[in-house]
Amino acid sequence: MLNIQKVSIAYAKHNVVNNICFSLDQGQIGCLVGPSGCGKTTLLRAIAGFEPITAGSISLAGQAVSAADMLLAPEQRQVGMVFQDFALFPHLNVADNISFGLRHSTKANKAAKVKQLLQLVGLPDLAQRYIYQLSGGQQQRVALARALAPEPKVLLLDEPFSSLDAELREGLAREIRHILQQLNITAVMVTHDQNEAFAMADIVGVMQQGQLQQWATPYELYHKPANRFVADFIGRGVLLPGTMLDAQQVQTNLGRFVQRYSSALQAGDKVEILIRPDDIVHDDTSNVTALVVEKAFRGSHILYRLTLDSGEQVQCLALSHHNHAIGEHIGIRLDLDHVVLFPK
Numbered sequence: 001m002l003n004i005q006k007v008s009i010a011y012a013k014h015n016v017v018n019n020i021c022f023s024l025d026q027g028q029i030g031c032l033v034g035p036s037g038c039g040k041t042t043l044l045r046a047i048a049g050f051e052p053i054t055a056g057s058i059s060l061a062g063q064a065v066s067a068a069d070m071l072l073a074p075e076q077r078q079v080g081m082v083f084q085d086f087a088l089f090p091h092l093n094v095a096d097n098i099s100f101g102l103r104h105s106t107k108a109n110k111a112a113k114v115k116q117l118l119q120l121v122g123l124p125d126l127a128q129r130y131i132y133q134l135s136g137g138q139q140q141r142v143a144l145a146r147a148l149a150p151e152p153k154v155l156l157l158d159e160p161f162s163s164l165d166a167e168l169r170e171g172l173a174r175e176i177r178h179i180l181q182q183l184n185i186t187a188v189m190v191t192h193d194q195n196e197a198f199a200m201a202d203i204v205g206v207m208q209q210g211q212l213q214q215w216a217t218p219y220e221l222y223h224k225p226a227n228r229f230v231a232d233f234i235g236r237g238v239l240l241p242g243t244m245l246d247a248q249q250v251q252t253n254l255g256r257f258v259q260r261y262s263s264a265l266q267a268g269d270k271v272e273i274l275i276r277p278d279d280i281v282h283d284d285t286s287n288v289t290a291l292v293v294e295k296a297f298r299g300s301h302i303l304y305r306l307t308l309d310s311g312e313q314v315q316c317l318a319l320s321h322h323n324h325a326i327g328e329h330i331g332i333r334l335d336l337d338h339v340v341l342f343p344k
C-alpha cells in the first residue's frame with residue numbers, strides 16, 4: 001500500500017533523510033521513532049506531499065506520488081493527517097470540523113458520516129460542542145475523525161499525543177490502534193516515545209541522523225536490536241563486557257550464557273552483552289549480589305539501579321514488595337531469554 005524506496009531528502013543540499021526503504025501493507029500501522037532532529041517529521045511530510053524528495057520514490061496504492069523529478073500535490077494523494085496540535089477550527093463545532101473535508105458530499109451524507117465517525121471515536125453525543133469545550137483527549141479524537149472522514153488511503157500522524165498528559169497517551173494510542181484496525185487503514189505515526197510506538201504499531205522504524213537503523217516488530221526491536229544504537233534507544237539496556245568461550249557461549253561477571261543464533265564469533269573474542277532491567281531478577285538465594293544505588297517506585301514494580309562487584313551498573317525491575325533501601329546489597333541472577341552480543 002505504501003512503498004518508500006531509497007528515499008533521500010535534503011535541505012539546502014544537506015541530506016536530512018538518507019536512502020530510506022520500507023513498505024506497509026494495507027491495514028498495517030508503522031511508527032517512526034528516533035531522537036529529535038533525526039528526520040522523522042521530514043519523511044512524514046514527504047509522504048504527505050509537503051516536502052519534495054531528492055532521490056528514490058514514494059508510491060501509494062501502486063501509484064508513484066514522489067520521485068526526484070516528480071511531486072504529486074498533497075490534495076491529490078488521498079492522505080489524511082493528524083497533527084500534534086490537533087489543528088481543529090475553533091469557530092466550528094465538532095460536526096462541522098469533521099465534515100470540513102467533505103465539501104462535495106450532500107448534507108445527508110455528511111451527517112451520516114459525522115454520526116458514524118463520532119460513534120467510532122467514542123464521542124457520539126458531542127457533535128454540537130465547540131472545540132474549546134472539549135478535553136485534549138477528546139480534541140484528538142475529533143482530529144482523528146476529521147482526518148478519516150474523506151476515507152484517505154493512508155493516515156499520517158505527527159506526534160499526535162505529545163500535548164496530552166503522560167497517563168492518557170498510551171491508553172489513547174491503544175484505542176486509536178483499535179479504531180484504525182477496525183477500518184483496516186494503513187497508517188504511519190511519528191513519535192519520540194517508544195511506549196507510544198509499541199502501543200500503536202505493528203512495525204517500528206528506528207531512525208538516527210537521517211538513516212533507518214532497523215525496521216521491525218516491537219518484539220524484534222526489543223529482543224533482537226540490529227546494532228548498539230537501537231539497543232540503547234529501545235528499553236534502557238546496558239552493555240556489559242564478556243568473553244566468548246566458543247562461537248555460542250559467552251562468559252560474563254554475571255555468569256555464562258548461550259546465544260542461539262550462529263555468529264562469526266570465536267573463543268577469546270571480547271564482546272558486549274545487552275542487559276535489560278527485566279533480565280535481572282532479584283533473588284535472595286543467589287550468591288551474586290549487587291549494591292542498590294538508586295530506586296524508583298513504579299507501582300507494581302521498583303526499578304533499581306545496582307552496582308555490581310566489578311563496578312559496572314545495571315538496572316533491575318523487581319516486584320514492588322521486594323522493597324530494599326539504597327546502600328543495601330541484594331541477591332540477583334541474570335535470566336536472559338535472548339542473548340544479544342555486539343563484538344567489541
Ligand SMILES: Nc1ncnc2c1ncn2[C@@H]1O[C@H](COP(=O)(O)OP(=O)(O)OP(=O)(O)O)[C@@H](O)[C@H]1O
Pocket residue numbers: 011016034035036037038039040041042043192
Ligand atoms: N525547513 C527546513 N529547512 C532546513 N532544515 C530543516 C527544515 N526542517 C527541518 N530541518 C532540519 O532537518 C533535520 C530533521 O528535522 P525533522 O523535523 O525531520 O526531525 P525530527 O526527527 O522530526 O525531530 P523532532 O522529533 O525534534 O521533531 C533537522 O536537523 C532539522 O533542523
